[in-house]
Amino acid sequence: MRTAGQSVANTIYQVNRLYEASFYLDLYRSCVDDTARRSRPAATGRLHDDPGEITLTDVTFRYPGQDTPAVDGVSCTFRRGEVIALxxxxxxxxxxxxxxxxxxxLPDSGTVAWDGVDIASVDQRELHDRVAVVFQGPLRWPMHAENNVRIGRIERPDPGGARLAEAAARSGTDGVVAELPDGWATVLSREFQGGRDLSGGQWQRISVARGLYRDAPS
Ligand SMILES: Nc1ncnc2c1ncn2[C@@H]1O[C@H](COP(=O)(O)OP(=O)(O)OP(=O)(O)O)[C@@H](O)[C@H]1O
Ligand SMILES: [Mg+2]
Incomplete structure (x- = not known):
């Protein structure tokens, strides 16, 4: 009787687990569907090393879950060397x-072309390699100051630190680093022993230095 009772209890327990797991199965399915929907097709185009012109044609983009597009039917051209303010x-x-x-x-409709090549058709690593972006809200990496700049292009050779110094000078980060207790070796997070946090403007200088150090074609 006891063995039979245990078996029934065990069966009920397992059925219950199966029921709970089925919720995750739905989540897994929606994740797989979403991945298929968002995945980019295999690369067919090649980008120029130094893009000269970026052309947007009737570009529309809507964030998932939003009713109205954030960008709606925009067409414009950016040429090499131009400084554009939006x-x-x-x-x-x-x-x-x-x-x-x-x-x-990537736009929901319309095209973004670099020198006539639709960027939806190129290898994404190749594309990102040519881009340096300084965002409105800087990313605050809990690492030391030097790597907070070098992470812009961590594999870039920099014997003697001349390139780091140049990016720091052009962005005014050198002044920020001079005030840190351990200079470039100071961890920029209070969560670590001896770490320091920076002001919003000082973080933005670090972020600009990171973009300059990345050294994308301009
Ligand atoms: N990650 C996101 N998910 C959903 N909606 C977003 C997201 N980012 C921006 N939006 C929405 O898209 C629209 C455009 O936002 P965007 O950040 O491009 O504006 P902006 O012109 O840069 O504004 P700001 O002057 O404040 O920087 C806004 O309505 C915003 O709420
Ligand atoms: Mg903005």
Whole structure:
């Protein structure tokens, strides 16, 4: 009787587990579907090493779950060497447009072409290799100051630290680092012993230095 009772209890326990696991199965399915929907097709185009012109044609982009597009039917051209300022109200889509121009997002409709090559058709690593972006809200890595800049392009050779120094000088990060107790070796997080946090503006200088150190074609 006891063995039979244990078997029944065990069966009920296992059925219950199966029921709970079925919730995760739905999650797994939606994740697989989402991955298939968002995956980019295999690369067919090649980018130029030094892109000269970026052209947007009727570009529209909507964030998932939003009713209205953040960027709607935009066409424009950016030429090499130009300095472009996008002016508009908060939430009008400037940052989103910047992410579309640099290929961090692909448009829902319309095309973004670099020298006539649709960036949806190229290898994403090749594309990202040519881009340096300094975002509105800087990423604050809990690492020392030097790696917070070098992470822009960690594999870039820099014998003697001349390139780091140049990026620091051009962004004004050298002044920030001079005030840190251990200079470049200071960890930029209070969560670590001896770590320091920076002001918003000082973090932005670090972020600009990171973009300059990345040294993308301009
Ligand atoms: N990750 C996101 N998910 C969903 N909606 C977003 C996301 N990022 C931005 N949006 C929405 O898209 C629209 C455009 O946002 P975007 O950040 O491009 O504006 P912006 O012009 O850069 O604004 P700001 O001047 O404040 O920087 C806004 O309505 C915003 O709420
Ligand atoms: Mg913005």
């Amino acid at each position: 002016v508009g109200e908060n939430g009008s889509g400037k940052s989103t447009l910047a992410k579309l121009v640099t290929g961090l997002y």
